[in-house]
Amino acid sequence: ASAFQQALYSETVIFRTFQEQVASLNLCxxxxxxDESGRQLTLRAVVCPGVLLSRLEKETGLQIEGLEFAVETVEACRQVIEGKEALFLPDGSTLAAPMLPPAARPFAETIFRSPGEWPAVCAPLVANGDVLGVLMVFGPAxxxxxxxxxxxxASLIAVALQNARLFASLRQEKAKRQASELRFRALFEQSPNxxxxxxxxxxxxxxxxxxxAxxxxxxxHEELVGRPVSLLDAPADAAMIRERQETLQREGIVHFTxxxxxxxxxTFPVEITATRIEIEGEPFILSIEEDITERLRAEKELEAAHTLLQRTINGIEEPVMLIDLNYRVRLANRVVRERYAQVGMPxxxxxxxxxxxxxxxxxDGLHPCxxxxxxxxxxxxxxxxxxxxxxxxxxxVEIIASPLFNERGEVTGIIEAARDITDRKQAEETIMRLATAVEQATDSILISDASGRVVYANAAFExxxxxxxQEAIGREAPLFAARRHSPDFFRAVWETITGGEVWRGRFTNCRKxxxxxxEDVTVTPVRNEAGVITHYVSVHRDITHELELEEQYLQAQKMEAIGRLTGGIxxxxxxxxxxxxxxxxLLKMNLPPDSPHQKEVSDILQAGQSAATLIRRLMTFSRKQKAEPQILDLNGLVSNLDKLLRRIIGxxxxLTTRLAADLWPVKADPAQMEQAIVNIAVNARDAMPRGGRLTI
Structure with missing residues (x-):
């Protein structure tokens, strides 16, 4: 303010003072x-420590000081001028580059980003409600x-510019005396402020x-001229006014409300800019005022709306944020501040x-923005x-993001509400694991509704x-077993499960x-939160193979018992x-060779030998006879078994035998070979229950 006191009479001095002040802060x-149309801006008082400005002018061939550009080409400037509010820009190149012709913008963006992204602030030059332009400063800090x-x-500069322009007019008026007096009086009297x-x-x-005024x-006019200005001050402001007068005396300019x-x-609120000036060598104070009643009312309404909005979103138990296009959070509710925001930083x-x-x-792509x-x-x-x-x-979380629009229908940000779905996701994962387990189970699993109709069948069922x-769903669960069990059987099952008890039992079913x-079956009722049975889950385990093994085991036990009995006999x-x-x-040896009883004794010996052979077979069957391998003619062995096999097969x-004449002999136990052939014949008989032909 002190520096601008000396710059009241000349825009050139104001620009130089601005450059000195900005450079002293190591900023650009x-x-x-x-211009008068309000659609064109002219760059003035450009300052940039170091070589950035010279590099930019050298590479682009442009003279930056005095460069003109349309307001619409720089979005930040347009927003500041129309909204009369300052903007903070995290990336200063978005403010600087659009001022230049399109061919020079990429190089400008490179220069501004070469030391790292420089933030920028763009503020309106507002004096007495009129926008004179914009202030732009850039710096990493x-x-x-x-x-x-x-x-x-920006407000000080705007007042200084307005004063400088006013005093320029005064100087011109003074140089031309009468014309100047008329022009100054017109400017003074016709000013809306x-x-x-x-x-x-x-x-x-x-x-x-x-x-x-x-x-x-x-x-x-007569009632005011010659009276102390304190006539207009509220008594409660007396101490504050004295402090502002001291500031004015010390610094030459003061701005206050x-x-x-x-x-x-x-009473009404005013915004005052008071400046020490000289007119024809005489000291005066120029005081320019603005009635800010409407502005304060609007600000109060805006603050009330903001407070109401803040209280409203604070009552939402889910994170809610209002986010601008630069990803900055402009408004956040209590949940965001307490659970998510970094401590110590709003x-x-x-x-x-x-x-x-x-x-x-x-x-990024993993989390769509x-x-x-x-x-x-x-x-x-x-x-x-x-x-x-x-x-x-x-x-x-499930994010619901809704757009926020300006008066031109352009998206300016979003309001984002995040619903916590952690419990739901965990429940879904549990259900998925359960569904996978049921689907991959080796036992058939059916789920039926309260009426007993199938609503789900797993892969094992198929x-x-x-x-x-598809063939099972909609049909009654016991339909596949209906032909093997009586209605009373199913009635007992139904009474058990509808009574809320678990039924366990065995079904004999038919495949397609x-x-x-x-199969062994367990049917369990499923109840809802109210305790009402809504479904039934039945688990079916196919035990056909186990039953076959059990039957074979019992048969083996029988055969073992028969073997033991046979061995003993x-x-x-x-x-x-x-x-x-x-x-x-002995009898045959003692009989004369021509005895008529030789034949009877020979028959006795042959029958005894046949009985001994049969005994060996029984002993081999019971595993109590030790194998006695010998040279065998298999053709003779098969021929001897012919009568026995015919009785066995029925x-x-x-029975047909085809015996090779040139068959080689083998060394084997005759009883075991006979037993093997008999076993094969028995198997063949079982495989042909309606008759057939067996060829050896």
Whole structure:
């Protein structure tokens, strides 16, 4: 403010002062001044320490000072001018590059990003409600907290520019005396803003007041001139006014708000810019005022709306954020601040990806960015994300992002609500694991409704029965077993499960191809939260193979018992045969060769030998006879078995033997060979229950 005190009379001095002040802060910057149309800006007072400016001018061939560009080409400038509010830009190249012709923009972006992205602040030059242009400053240390300072800086410059332009007019008026007097009076009197010319004193005296000042305060010109300006001050502002007068005396300019009192006693807020000036060598104070009643009312309404919105979203027990196009969080509810935002840093100074994901860059393909989706489509989107709380806890969320539009229908940001679906996702995973286990189970599993009709069948059911799921669904669960069990059987099952008890039992079912199988079944009622049975789950285990093995085992036990019995009988019978065959041999030896009884004795010996052979077979069957291998003619062995085999296979089966004449002999136990052939013949007989032909 002190520096600008000396710059009141010349825009050139204002520009030089601006450059000195910005350079002293190690910042880059410039002023964009609006032309009369309000659509064109001219760059003035450009300052950039180091060689960045010279490099830019050298490489582009442009003269940056005095460069003109349309307001619409620089989005940030347009927003600041229309909204009369400062903007913080994390990437300063988005402000600087669009000012240049298209061919020079890539190089400008490179220069501004070469030391790293420089933030920027763009603030309106507003004086008495009129926008004169924009202030632009760039620097690596800038942050959102610098916006208020930049706004105040811009206000000082705007007042200085307005004063400089006013005093330029005054100088021109003075140079031309009469014309100057008329022009100054017209400017003074026709200004829409209240203007007072004061004579310095402990309570400055009103020397002149323009019509706007008289009308605003309800006094005539005569009633004001010659009176102390304290006439207009609210008594409660007395101490503050004295401090501002000291500041004015010390620094030459002061900007403040106060409360003024009208002639009728009503009060209203004003924004005052007071400047020390000289007119023809005489010291005066130029005080320019602005009634800020409407502005404060609008600000109060905006603050009330903001408070109401904040209280509203604070009542939502899910994270809610309002995010601009630069990913900055502009508004966040209590859940965000307490669970997600970094400690010690307001949520409104953080980016959404810092708060939700703890990362330094926007979301990528793994986490589709809802802001980008809405920016491109202009429509609400619903996406699933994984968020991390301040403590690092992983939470699954469903994000509902809705666009925010400006008056031109352009997307300016989103409002994002994140619904925690962690419990749902975990339940889904549990259900998925359960469904996978049921589907991959080796036992058939059926789920039927309360009426007993199938609503689900797993893959094992298809493998076991041959029916597809589509064929089973909608049919009654016991239908496949209906032909093997009585209605009373199923009535007992139904009474058990409808009574809420588990039924366990055995079904004999039919596959789709007509073959039978046996299964152990467990049917369990399923109840809802109210305890009402809604479904039944039946688990079917095919035990056909186990039953076959059990039957074979029982048969083996029978055969073992028969073998033991046979072995015992054969042993005793063999002892009897030994005596019979021995005595028959002695008898044959003692009979004369021509005895008529030789034939009878020979028949006895042959029958005894046949009985002994039979005993050996029985002993071999019972595994009690030791194998006695010998040279055998298999043709003779088969021929000797012919009568026995015919009796075994029965009359419905024709036995045919085809014996090779040149068959070699073998060395084997005759009894075991005979037993093997008999076993094969028995198997063949069982395979031909309706008769047939057996060929050896």
């Amino acid at each position: 910057g410039g002023l964009g001044l609006l 800038l942050s959102p907290v610098d916006v208020p300072a930049a706004t105040a800086f 209240p203007i007072f010319l004061l004579q310095p004193a402990s309570s400055p005296i009103i020397v002149e007041a323009n019509p706007a 008289c009308a605003l305060h309800g006094y005539t 106060a409360t003024h009192v009208r002639k009728d006693g009503s 949520a409104t100074l953080q980016c959404c990806y810092q708060i939700s994901h703890g990362r330094d860059t926007p979301c 809802p802001l980008e989706e809405v920016r491109h489509t202009g429509r609400p989107v619903v996406v699933e994300h994984i968020h991390y709380t301040r403590q690092g806890e992983k939470r699954f 493998r076991t029965t041959g029916y597809t799921r 191809d007509g073959s039978r199988f046996t 054969a042993h005793d019978f063999n002892n009897l045969l030994t005596a019979i065959n021995g005595f028959a041999s 009359e419905d089966i024709t």
